[in-house]
Amino acid sequence: MKLYVPRVDDQSSPNTLLRDDPKFASQKIAFFQYTTIAVFLFLITGFWDLQIRNPEVYQERALENSVKSIPVLAPRGKILDRDGRVIVDNHSSFSLYLSRENLKMDHLRPIAEGLNLDYDSLVARVRRFQSRGAPQYEPIPIKEELTPGELAFVDSHKDLSTFPELEVVRVQHRLYPRDGLAAHVIGYVGEISESELDSPELARFHQGDIIGKDGIERQYNDQLMGVDGQKRVEVDSFGNERHVLDDKEAVAGKNLQLTIDLDLQAVAELTMENRRGAVVALDPRSGEVLAMVSRPAFDPNLFAGRIRSKDWKVLLDNPDHPLLNRAVQAQQAPGSTFKPIMALAGLETGAIDENFHISCPGGATFYGRFFKCWGKHGTVALHQGLVHSCDTFFYNVGNRLGIDRIAQYAEMVGYGHKTGIDLPHEAEGLVPSSKWKIRNFRERWYPSETISVAIGQGATTVTPLQMAAAMGGIAIGGMWFQPHLVKDAVHLMPARRAEVNLENISKVVSGMYGVVNENGTGVRAHLPGVAVCGKTGTAQLASNTLLKGTSYGASHKDNAWFVGFAPCDNPEIVVAALFENGEHGQLAAPIVRDVLKAYFDKKARLAQPQPQIAQIPTGLFKPPPPAPAAPSTATTAAVNR
């Protein structure tokens, strides 16, 4: 089939069909022109709608598309020991935030699936943030410590058409010592909780903020915490940063130097390995805490981000209460460690003198009741009474003093009151008195009750810190400095001073020297070359109905105490150790000894002159004199010319 007839030359035949009048369609062409006008009007109304009638809507959405707020988190200050060694450091990690400007609720499920998050709690979290009415630009942190795999997931999904709300932020994460070293002193940080946000003193923080929750981290939160900054960036549709719109830099938190000596702390931790209890080492001359251990400990790194509820449950359900800082929170009967205070009270009040003696046949009867001694000590005066911790002797001292004078001296050394150390949740212990009995039991004090109090039983409870502080204060002549953990909290003057006869103190200290060095109950604290003084304590748990609540675990074995200081003539360090269910104070003595040994070993090491470096011959090789630089200067000169 032939479709086309090749056209003959139109120039030669002007009347071919092609040479007709094109004007036949002029009306239709005009119609096309009107159509064109209509089409353009149609298009222009489209632009009118978008650009003139409500451009704000689209400008807003363009902004939502392209502007992202990224928090710039301020690193917390480091926590250092007294020598400037780092105890708590930060390490860089990546946290995932949901930017709220372009957050879509229906994205949460795939995001949760991609990052192994629990969908329901993620939704709850986002809703919580929204309900708080925080400003729109504040993003929601949803996951810490992103793994490389999770980072890859975020990177490949943060483009505009997938999940533009994903935002990775580099954060400085808390890095705590391993094995719970000084965990209770340092405490931990965590995300601010709902209830904390509602409390007036924390209301200035924002949702998602990481704040100190316990220990030093809590006490000095304001110093340690920096000021977060914020960066607003323009991003492209792949979520990549194009340029920075504004950048408020973060101000890092201040470093904090503690009075803790890491060497001593480490030794103290080791001595308490696999034990329950606490050790506190103080410098009685300044109140500086050199070491503070509470066992069992926990791993603060578990809290460094958001603690998983599983880990939290394990910690809460542990019958040993690892979160409890026993050094300042355990309130236990002091047992025989109370005896030096009894002795001081007796001497000061004149109830006894150093020659006052009794006979110990294994106990004595007061007010119709027999009170047992732990041994048979024969004739006992003050010195022997302390050295062998004779209960019978101190029953008599107590009976002579009466409860209120005992209470007076117990409060003088600091018992029954918070020491005021810079840690949260300090307990104040208990010093019973006749007033206390009436106030709390509407009943008068029976003299027979005084007898148990005299040997540190009964209602009397103290914390390990109180004990260390009390003994340290006695040891330096009746001055008590404010115990503290932060180096620059200067306490040049003693917090309290007591008018005590130094001779009486010397008699008590002499007894305590005997405890360690004269075959007393604390021989295990003996340290060659160092004059250690101390006192053991074995405190019953079962006898004290008031303390049922604080008897941890099923075991009701006696608590072992030891408090010691050294050197006896010029005390530099006082150490108190509580070994819960340790059965006998003798067993707490080695704990104190080890800490004291570490202290004096270190002191000796530092006092030693630097070891001599071996003599080596010098001047074996002399470098040649510098080569003459004449040729090079010549060329330079030539060039210059």
Place this chain on the structure above:
Amino acid sequence: MPAHRSLRDFDWLMLILVSAICALGVLQIYSATRDTHVTEAWWKQGIWILAGFLALWIGTLIDYHTLLGQVAVFYVLSVVTLIATFAVGTTVFGSRRWIGTPSYHIQPSEFVKLVIVLLVARYLSELKSDQLELRDLLKLSALIGLPMVLVMIQPDLGTALTFVPILGIGVFLAGFRWQYAVAILVIIAVIAPISYWLVLKDYQRQRVVSFLDPSQDPKGSGYQVIQSKIAVGAGALWGRGVTKGTQTQGRFLPVPQKDFIFSAFAEEHGFVGVIVALGLYFLLLMQIVQNAQTASDKAGMYICMGVGALLLFHVLVNVGMVVGRMPVTGIPLPLMSSGGSNIVAMFLMLGLVNNVRLRRFVN
């Protein structure tokens, strides 16, 4: 060539309008690709435009009657090339539209438009009756249908659809019984839903859906429309300034130097810029129509009107898409969108219009 065809007769106004539109295009391509890996796109476009002016001159030089005489050759060549595209073509984004290497390729379907314009002009101007008979219409439709189907199955629905207005304007101008027109519309109304399910590919169906309701598909072609509307709206009255549009610069607009160039333009130049640009297109169209009216014969008139209808269709569909009033079909905005084949083909067609103009005086 008669001597009176002087430079003065050249359609200078059209050339000025075209140059202005092209300049806006190059500026916008520069702005839209500034931060990308195709920063060279703007000067490449400039080279294509220079090549286009050369093509325009060539298109002007050879008497269009001579070209009409060779339509059969062009037609066969077109069909062969389209078939060859299947055999040796380059596949980009799942579609085989190009011949050549991935970096240097031409899109034959762009040039087929030109052949269709000539084909329609030739066929309709040779009719003896003053009304188009159904038989003639079917014959012409079949002739256009073959390359159209070949383009459609590349698949490139947008380009295939551009053949329709060329045929449509021809049939309209040639005269056609309105009963036939109604009958055809009815047939289309019946066939459309069937072809929607049987002929259209998934992604094309998706485009229809997202045109009807962009929010249903915010990630696919609905996404493109939403982002385009945001870009246009954000431009407001005066625009956000060259290289200042975040939708364009942040690549929220898909390929803002090609199909969505007018969206980028609207964002950076605002409503004022849009009026200027659309005004230029409008004047260009009117100038083409003017040339149609002064053509010395039916064939010349058909050529001019075919080119005009094609240009109007492109502007309507592309700019309509940008403001969300037309579905996403993936056809470029002539003279502005980056792309060599489209530019050269368009200039060739404008050359034809100029050709008709220069030979408007019957001697």
